[in-house]
Amino acid sequence: MLAYTIRRLLISVPLLLGILCLSFLMLKLAPGEPGVIQQDLQARASGAQRETLRQMYGLDKPIYVQFGRWLWRAGRLDFGRSYMPDGRLVMAKIRERIPITLGLNVLELVIIFSVAIPLGILSATRQYSAFDKSMTLFVFVGFATPDFWLALLVMLLFGVQLGWLPMSGLRSLNYEYLSSWGQVWDFLSHLILPLLVASFGGLAFLSRLMRGSLLEVIRQDYMRTARAKGLPERTVIYKHGVRNAVIPVVTLLGMMLPGLLGGSVFIETVFAIPGMGQLFVQSAFSRDEPVLMALIVIGASLSLVGNILADISYGLVDPRIRVTGGGTE
Amino acid sequence: MNAPPALSRRRFLTLLGLSPLAACGRTETAPEAASPAGGPAYGDTLVDGSIGDISGLIPNITSDSSSHDIGNYVYSNLVRTDKDLRLEGELAEGWDISADQLTITFRLRKGVQWHDGQAVTAKDVDFTYRYMVDPKTPTAYGEPFRQVRQAEVVDPFTFRVTYEKPYSPALQNWGIWILPSHILEGPWKAGVDLRTTPQNQHPIGSGPYLFREWKTGEKIVLEAYPKYWEGRPYINRIVTRIIPDQATIFLELKAGNIDMTGLTPIQYRRQTDYPAFHKTFNKYRYLANGYAYLGFNLLDPRFQDKRVRQAMAHAIDKQEIIDGVLLGLGRPAVGPYKPGTWWYKEDVKTFPFDPERAKALLAEAGWKDKNSNGILMKDGKPFSFTIRTNQGNQVRQQTAEIIQRRLRAIGIDVKVHIVEWAAFINTFIRRKDYEAIILGWGLGLDPDQYDIWNSSQTGPDQLNHISYKNPEVDALLEAGRRTFNEAERKVIYGKFQDIMAEEQPVVFLYVSDALPVVSSRVQGIAPAAAGISYNFIKWYVPQNLQRYTR
Numbered sequence: 048m049l050a051y052t053i054r055r056l057l058i059s060v061p062l063l064l065g066i067l068c069l070s071f072l073m074l075k076l077a078p079g080e081p082g083v084i085q086q087d088l089q090a091r092a093s094g095a096q097r098e099t100l101r102q103m104y105g106l107d108k109p110i111y112v113q114f115g116r117w118l119w120r121a122g123r124l125d126f127g128r129s130y131m132p133d134g135r136l137v138m139a140k141i142r143e144r145i146p147i148t149l150g151l152n153v154l155e156l157v158i159i160f161s162v163a164i165p166l167g168i169l170s171a172t173r174q175y176s177a178f179d180k181s182m183t184l185f186v187f188v189g190f191a192t193p194d195f196w197l198a199l200l201v202m203l204l205f206g207v208q209l210g211w212l213p214m215s216g217l218r219s220l221n222y223e224y225l226s227s228w229g230q231v232w233d234f235l236s237h238l239i240l241p242l243l244v245a246s247f248g249g250l251a252f253l254s255r256l257m258r259g260s261l262l263e264v265i266r267q268d269y270m271r272t273a274r275a276k277g278l279p280e281r282t283v284i285y286k287h288g289v290r291n292a293v294i295p296v297v298t299l300l301g302m303m304l305p306g307l308l309g310g311s312v313f314i315e316t317v318f319a320i321p322g323m324g325q326l327f328v329q330s331a332f333s334r335d336e337p338v339l340m341a342l343i344v345i346g347a348s349l350s351l352v353g354n355i356l357a358d359i360s361y362g363l364v365d366p367r368i369r370v371t372g373g374g375t376e
Numbered sequence: 377m378n379a380p381p382a383l384s385r386r387r388f389l390t391l392l393g394l395s396p397l398a399a400c401g402r403t404e405t406a407p408e409a410a411s412p413a414g415g416p417a418y419g420d421t422l423v424d425g426s427i428g429d430i431s432g433l434i435p436n437i438t439s440d441s442s443s444h445d446i447g448n449y450v451y452s453n454l455v456r457t458d459k460d461l462r463l464e465g466e467l468a469e470g471w472d473i474s475a476d477q478l479t480i481t482f483r484l485r486k487g488v489q490w491h492d493g494q495a496v497t498a499k500d501v502d503f504t505y506r507y508m509v510d511p512k513t514p515t516a517y518g519e520p521f522r523q524v525r526q527a528e529v530v531d532p533f534t535f536r537v538t539y540e541k542p543y544s545p546a547l548q549n550w551g552i553w554i555l556p557s558h559i560l561e562g563p564w565k566a567g568v569d570l571r572t573t574p575q576n577q578h579p580i581g582s583g584p585y586l587f588r589e590w591k592t593g594e595k596i597v598l599e600a601y602p603k604y605w606e607g608r609p610y611i612n613r614i615v616t617r618i619i620p621d622q623a624t625i626f627l628e629l630k631a632g633n634i635d636m637t638g639l640t641p642i643q644y645r646r647q648t649d650y651p652a653f654h655k656t657f658n659k660y661r662y663l664a665n666g667y668a669y670l671g672f673n674l675l676d677p678r679f680q681d682k683r684v685r686q687a688m689a690h691a692i693d694k695q696e697i698i699d700g701v702l703l704g705l706g707r708p709a710v711g712p713y714k715p716g717t718w719w720y721k722e723d724v725k726t727f728p729f730d731p732e733r734a735k736a737l738l739a740e741a742g743w744k745d746k747n748s749n750g751i752l753m754k755d756g757k758p759f760s761f762t763i764r765t766n767q768g769n770q771v772r773q774q775t776a777e778i779i780q781r782r783l784r785a786i787g788i789d790v791k792v793h794i795v796e797w798a799a800f801i802n803t804f805i806r807r808k809d810y811e812a813i814i815l816g817w818g819l820g821l822d823p824d825q826y827d828i829w830n831s832s833q834t835g836p837d838q839l840n841h842i843s844y845k846n847p848e849v850d851a852l853l854e855a856g857r858r859t860f861n862e863a864e865r866k867v868i869y870g871k872f873q874d875i876m877a878e879e880q881p882v883v884f885l886y887v888s889d890a891l892p893v894v895s896s897r898v899q900g901i902a903p904a905a906a907g908i909s910y911n912f913i914k915w916y917v918p919q920n921l922q923r924y925t926r
Contacts, residue, residue, distance in 0.1 A: 078799035132432035132443070132514070134571030143592065199623055207631045214631065215624050216594060220423065220615060220924070319619040321593025328620065329429065334798050 055358050059351045066347040067121075067340075071114050074336055104130060104336075117340065126341040131333060137341045140326065145345075147217070148315070148322035152307045154242055156300065159249040164296065166250075167257020171292075172284060174262065182254065189251025194310070198244045198317045205240060213237050215319035241318040245310055249303065253296065261292040294361065301357025305350040414918035416900065418600075421613040421924035422915075425625040425634040429593055429618045433579040434570060435553050436508065437515045442616075449598050449614065450581035451553035454482060454501060457821055459904035459911065461717060463547055467496060467554055467582070477542035477860055482550070484533040488605045490556050491580045491587075498535040502527060503557035505537070507564060514571075520549040542858045544865065545824035556580050584609045584913045593618055610900070610916035613924070632656060635895040641703040641771075644891045657893050658901070660908050663716065664890040666818040667709040668772065669882040670763070670779060673810055674843045678759070683741040685880040689727035690734035691786045692779055698886050701774045705891065709884035711873045712817070712825055716905055718862065719823040719869045724877035734786045745787055752787040760789035761811035764804055766797045772814045775885065779814075806836050808843065814885075823869040826853045829881070844881040897921040 105113060120127060126137035170179045206214035213219060217237050218230075225233055264270065265288055273283045311324030319325075323342060330338040428442045435447025456466040465471065468482040488496040507513055508521040523546070526538040539546065559580055563573050570576065579587050584606070585598040596616040600609045617634065619625045626643055628634045630653070639648065644659060670688070672679035679685060694708040713720045743752040743759055752759040763779065765772040773794055780790040790812075795804065804810040817828065827833050830853050831845040849872060856868045876884075892908060894901060900915045901908050917923070 078803040128572070132434070132438040132571055133430075133576060134432070134569060135577075140592070199627070202624065202627050207627055210631065214627055214633075215619050216617065218594075220421070220595075316620045317624055319594075319617070319621070319624060321591070321618075325593055325620060332798070333431075 051362060052355075052359055055355050059355060063347060063351060067118070067344060068114070070343045070347070071117065071340065072110075074339060075110050075113075077334075121340070121344065126344075127337045129330075129338050130335045131338075137337045140338060141323065141341055141345065144321060144323045144326055147320060148308070148311050148324060151238070151241065151245070151314070151320070151322065152304070152311065154238070155245050155249070155307060156303070158242060158246045159253055159303075160300070162246075163250050163253035164257050164293065166254040167296075168261060168284070168289060170254065170258040171261035171265065179258075182258075186251040186255050189247055192247065194244060194248065194313055195317065197247060198240075198314075201240050201243060212239055214240065215317075217320060241314050241320060244318075245307075245314045249307075253299070256299065257292065257296050260295050261288055264288050264292040267291075298357045298361045300360065301353035301355070304353030305346070308346050308349060414920055416610055416914075416916040417919040417922070418608065418610050418916075419612045419919070419925070420897075420917040420922040421615055422611050422635045422895070422898065423633065424614060424616045425619050425628060425637040426616050427618075427620060427622060427625065429620075430590070430596060432571065432576050433587065433590070434555065434576050436504070436517065436555065437513065437571065439516050442618075446596055446598070446616065447553050448583065449585040450579050450583045450587050451555075452488070452496075452582045453553060454550040455547060456551055457906060457910070459902070459906045461821055461905050463821075467501070468550075471547070473860055477544075477858075478540075479536060479538045480546060480550075481530070482535045482537075484535065485605060486533055488582060489603055490558075490582050491601060492556075494556070494558050495532075496554070496582050497532040498529040499532070500554050500557045501535045502529050503561050503564075504552060504555045507555060507560070507570070508552065510564075517549075517552065520545065521552075542860065544857055544860045545820075545822045545826075547860075548820055548822040554582065556582075585614060588613075604913065606913060609913035611898075611912075629657075629893070632895075635898070637893060639891040639893050641701075641705045641888075641891070644705060644893075645703045648893070656896055658896050658898075659891065659893045660901075660903055661705065661889050661891055662903060662905075662907055663707070663714060663887050665714055665821075666816050667712070667714070667887045668775065668814065668816040668885045669709070670885060671813045671815060671842045671882040673808060673812070674845070674881065675808060676761075676811060678754075678761075679812075681741045682879055683737045684743070685883070686727060687734040687737035687741070687786070688783065688788075689880050689883045690730045690737065691782050691788075692883060692885070693729040693782060694885055695729070696782075697775050697778050700778060701771050702886065702888055706886045706888040709887050711876050711884055712819075712828070713823065713869075713873065714819055714887060717821070717823070719866055721870045721873040724873050726877070727880070731782075731786050738786065743787070750784075750787055751789050758789060759787065760791075762791045762793050763812045763814060764793045764795055764800065764810050765814040766800045767794045768797065771888070772816075776814050805841050808836075808841060823865060824853070824857055825872075826857060829853060829876075842882060846875065846879065846881075849875055897923065 105116070108116075117127075124138065126141075129135050129137055129140055166182060170182045173179050202214045205212040213233075213236055217234065219225075219233050219237075222230060222233055265284075270283060270287060273287045274280075278287075308324070311322055312327055313324070314320065315322045315324035316328055323345070326338065327342050329335070330342065426442050426445070428440060430438070430443040430446050431440055432438045432443055433446070433450070435444050435451065438444065438447070453466050454468045455463050455471070458464045465482075465485070467484055467488060469485045470483050472481045472483075473479070474481075482498075482501070484496070484498055484501070490496060505521055505524070505527050508515060508518045509524070510518075520543075523539055523543050524537045525540045528536050530536050537546070556575070559575055560570055560573065564570060577590065581587065584601055584604040586601045588597040588599050590596045595618060598614045598616075600612050602608045617628075619628065622640070625634065625637055626639075626647070629637055639659070644661070648657070648659065670692070672685060674680060698704060698706045698708065707715070710724055710726050711721070715722075738752060738759075742754045744754070745751065746753045763776050765776050767773075773792070776792045776794075780792055783790045804813070827839045829840060829844055829846075829849055831840070831847075831850050833840040834843045834845075852868050852872045852875075856865055856872070859865060859868075890907060894908070897917050898915050899918060900911070902911060902914075904910065
């Protein structure tokens with residue numbers, strides 16, 4: 048198991064380098080340069096600023112020099128300063144946003160898994176029942192509903208019509224005047240709608256997967272053996288069935304991480320949550336390369352970590368893998 | 377990106393040509409809504425929704441409207457515009473122009489204090505000037521200050537600038553945010569990048585509001601400055617919430633969590649027209665400070681013929697665009713200026729919608745339908761071109777589609793290409809690699825448009841990207857800069873507008889309306905030519921209507 052883990056870790060180093068190289072190139076190939084964010088050209092603004100900025104940021108150097116310099120500094124976790132007029136350190140900008148995005152994504156995963164797996168099991172064990180059929184309907188609706196539309200609908204319902212929940216941001220304006228419990232509730236209530244919308248699609252997807260996986264396992268010979276030796280149905284399903292059926296589902300945990308990070312871009316924009324996704328959108332529109340690159344590095348690293356975790360957890364739940372040492376790739 | 381002009385607050389921005397506001401105020405809501413139950417009172421908080429975060433707190437080096445809006449609350453300018461869009465002193469009590477029109481002497485108001493208690497003096501103005509002309513300063517607004525030959529601090533309250541040649545747009549350029557020299561001069565002299573100084577995070581200004589807090593991506597909090605020279609503002613606090621999605625801002629507005637923002641035409645016309653909304657909000661409407669145009673690349677021989685451009689002007693139904701896209705919230709543009717300004721000429725040549733006339737003009741210019749496929753040809757080539765515009769601006773995209781159909785009707789084949797903004801500017805505008813574009817100009821509050829139309833301004837980073845060249849226009853734009861005399865300038869810019877109308881270097885399309893909305897508990901808003909935000913410090917919420925008591 049240890050050797051397997053180490054090998055997986057080593058493979059990811061060149062992989063990460065490859066990702067960085069590609070992202071840097073892609074950024075450089077994309078048209079547009081830092082500094083243009085306003086919509087209208089302004090009669091009073093001159094273009095002289097552009098040259099000043101180019102020199103200031105070393106954009107007049109060849110690409111490989113820029114990449115080399117960047118890599119050298121990034122290796123020491125120094126991502127430089129943002130190109131925006133605030134001139135802040137990139138790491139400072141990101142540091143204040145990481146906990147929000149990671150926290151939301153972890154919560155989202157917890158919700159998805161803790162709801163989807165039971166739902167999937169219930170559907171599989173009651174195949175073609177009314178419950179299973181309504182779940183099927185729910186899943187199709189879940190797949191078919193565009194996030195942005197669902198987001199607006201729940202905001203309109205819970206925020207405007209009913210007025211039960213806050214629609215955007217993380218804290219109310221009177222946050223600092225609330226009691227400690229009030230603050231906790233205020234913060235949590237701001238998370239409900241974003242989490243609901245963010246989990247919806249994943250929930251549908253994963254519960255379907257769990258159902259399919261369990262149905263397949265149920266038909267296996269060893270299940271029949273288990274029943275034949277007189278084990279109670281509960282033990283058969285949960286001990287022999289679910290444990291095997293959950294393997295492909297758990298590995299998805301790692302695979303879902305990049306997708307969730309991508310989803311944050313949208314969720315954080317619509318719900319005005321100051322996380323990394325929102326920063327990514329802003330930086331992309333203003334071509335704030337240092338921030339973009341740092342975010343890509345972090346996103347790529349997290350995805351790699353997710354993949355490694357998936358592989359390792361696969362090894363943990365399925366002894367065959369760690370014995371033979373076969374990877375998933 | 378798709379922001380309608382945000383409710384941009386105070387007067388002065390417009391001077392720099394930065395803000396999309398102003399002119400002929402009209403209130404849509406009847407004033408009987410919420411009768412003032414008390415006189416002016418201090419207190420309450422106004423919550424504003426902004427689509428973009430600010431990018432810094434030294435507005436002189438930012439170029440986005442969010443940063444400028446906040447900068448206008450926190451800083452003061454030397455001069456500003458009043459409600460009728462005329463220049464008046466802010467930090468300057470007044471100014472004198474020498475007989476030879478080369479020297480402007482500003483007399484500064486005494487007793488004005490920075491938020492930290494230091495006096496505002498001519499030294500601050502002088503520092504701001506030197507910072508603006510420093511080649512290392514990453515500002516887009518430095519050019520006009522480079523025209524100054526000599527700047528001197530005569531005494532603590534007198535600042536004098538001398539120009540090489542008379543330069544009348546100079547006055548509006550002094551509507552720049554004045555920076556505190558006692559805080560910034562030291563670091564600046566030591567070669568420190570001012571963006572990294574605390575001033576860019578926690579600014580000390582001299583404007584009506586003190587800076588309190590900037591939570592990135594979340595909100596900016598400002599508080600009334602009790603010692604503001606014009607008197608303490610009534611509204612105690614301004615919270616600008618950053619909500620990057622237009623739809624979310626609108627929902628928060630409907631739920632009453634936001635007190636003011638700008639509306640899109642469809643929100644103004646259809647989505648806010650119900651009694652509950654009218655009760656809680658007042659909608660305002662006035663001409664924005666800019667216009668949209670269909671521009672042609674004049675290096676392309678097809679567009680060099682004036683008759684072709686005039687034909688396009690006849691073929692496009694501007695009113696149809698205004699009715700269909702702006703839902704009637706705007707008016708046709710006939711030239712490069714905003715109606716209502718003192719230099720605006722009413723009686724210029726116009727090009728009413730007339731497809732037959734358009735076809736005749738094109739035929740005159742040699743464009744004929746030779747193989748009767750409906751597309752005009754000349755020298756064996758069909759008349760076909762691409763209109764490009766930027767992504768995220770639905771109004772422009774729809775305008776492009778309407779124009780496409782109208783031009784097809786007279787035998788011109790048009791394709792529409794939507795490009796993301798930064799790419800649009802860099803790939804197409806800067807390289808002049810386009811045939812036609814739909815874009816807008818935000819205007820300054822001086823008739824000077826040398827940078828846009830003068831033939832010397834056609835370089836890659838300059839604003840005359842359509843490459844318009846006309847010696848007569850060059851001379852007029854030059855002459856307009858050389859006199860401060862309003863009557864003379866009116867004649868000069870009148871002639872300029874006649875030429876623009878005749879030549880149609882671009883097809884002037886429309887001037888849209890700014891559509892701000894403000895909570896009806898706010899009193900004291902007096903729509904004027906300059907919009908509504910010029911008297912922000914006089915806005916108030918009567919005691920019994922105040923919502924945020926802490």
